[in-house]
Each structure stands twice: as structure tokens, then as C-alpha cells.
Amino acid sequence: DQQVKQNSPSLSVQEGRISILNCDYTNSMFDYFLWYKKYPAEGPTFLISISSIKDKNEDGRFTVFLNKSAKHLSLHIVPSQPGDSAVYFCAAGQDNNDMRFGAGTRLTVKP
Amino acid sequence: DAGVIQSPRHEVTEMGQEVTLRCKPISGHNSLFWYRQTMMRGLELLIYFNNNVPIDDSGMPEDRFSAKMPNASFSTLKIQPSEPRDSAVYFCASSIFGQGGEQYFGPGTRLTVT
Secondary structure (H helix, E strand, O other), X not given: OOOEEOOOOEEEEEOOOOEEEEEEEOOOOOOEEEEEEEOOOOOOEEEEEEEOOOOEXXXXXXXXXXXXXXXXXXXXXOOOOHHHOEEEEEEEEEOOOEEEEOOXXXXXXXX | OOOOEEEOOEEEEOOOXXXXXXXXXXXXXXXXXXXXXXXXXXXXXXXXXXXXXXXXXXXXOOOOXXXXXEEOOEEEEEEOOOOXXXXXXXXXXXXXXXXXXXXXXXXXXXXXXX
């Protein structure tokens, strides 16, 4: 039972353009959401988070948007850089502890 | 800080053999998580511990899987007997309970069961 879904297994964008990665969740009790980035042969690393009291959080080139009514969040990367090429995991949970992850989206940024 | 340490990094074993994966969390972290990554299901939470106590093991696929955390600095995930469908990358992660949900992942153990 996938409580967190990333329906796009892959995404390819041109360097300098915007990358938009999407994530949907089913559990309305989830109140904390994170994005992780994973390079090959490494563990995922934390990228950015948002709590349910906000609808936007920005950190440099990365912005996460949360639409609670739609149970949807997205990660925007602008401008995209070749070093952003990685697998991005969306995670959601309750009480800041037990997080559930999506299947991941592989982003490729072409020079 | 060395981060989360996992061993071995790679394990190749034959079907039916016992496999033990090891994890050392970041010092001071009191939550520990075991995940399995597959192409089909992404990152699946298998089990997690708070203060060395298993809290939720509903993600453990079968009785063949077991996990222990005898102390705050060590955890094991054991598969006995192993099967080819267990082949995956297994990640351990640790965190400080209640502090933002951010988990720190180890490099993973790639398990291949032939």
C-alpha cells in the first residue's frame, strides 16, 4: 500500500530550465514532508522539507510547494544544473518520525 | 562525524544462506530505520527503532527477516533463509526523534542472492 506516490519514474530537462518533480500522498494525517536526493552508490541525502502549516518553502534554487487539499507536493529546481542529475525521493509522515517514501524520480539535466 | 556506517557494502550469497547486515547509527541519534530499495517499490520502510526498542515492524516482508538493536550504537538486519527476491539495496538511517524528521542514511548494502 503506497501511501506516497511519485508517478513519474524519470524526467529530463535542459540545463538552465526549471525541473518540476511531483509527489502525491494518501494519508491526510501526514504533516511533514521532505525531499531527498540520491546519487548512485550513495545513500539518500536530505534536500528540503516543509510542514503542513506552510504551503511553500524555499532554499536557494530549490522550492517545495504543498497543496494539502489535493494531497500533493512538488519540488521546483530553477535553474537546473547537470549536477542536479540524481534520483529524488519524496517522503511524508506524521509526528516528524515515521516517514514513508515514494518510489523516486530520476532527474537528468542535459548540458 | 563518520555518518551512518553500514557493512558489508556488497554481499553475494546463495539461496538458503543466512545474511546479516550491520549498521552503526550516528552517535547521539535515538531513532534507527531499515529500508529496502527496489526498482518496483522504491524505498520501503522495513522496521524502525526508538531508543533501541522496535516501534513498527509492519514493513518486514516475512518471518525470514528479523532485526535487532542490542544497544544505541549497533543494529542488525538478518535474513534467514535468503531468497533471490531478497536481492536489493538495504539502507540504514538514523535520526533524532522529533527533530524535523530528517534522517541520515548510510551508503547501503547491495545484496545479491543467487
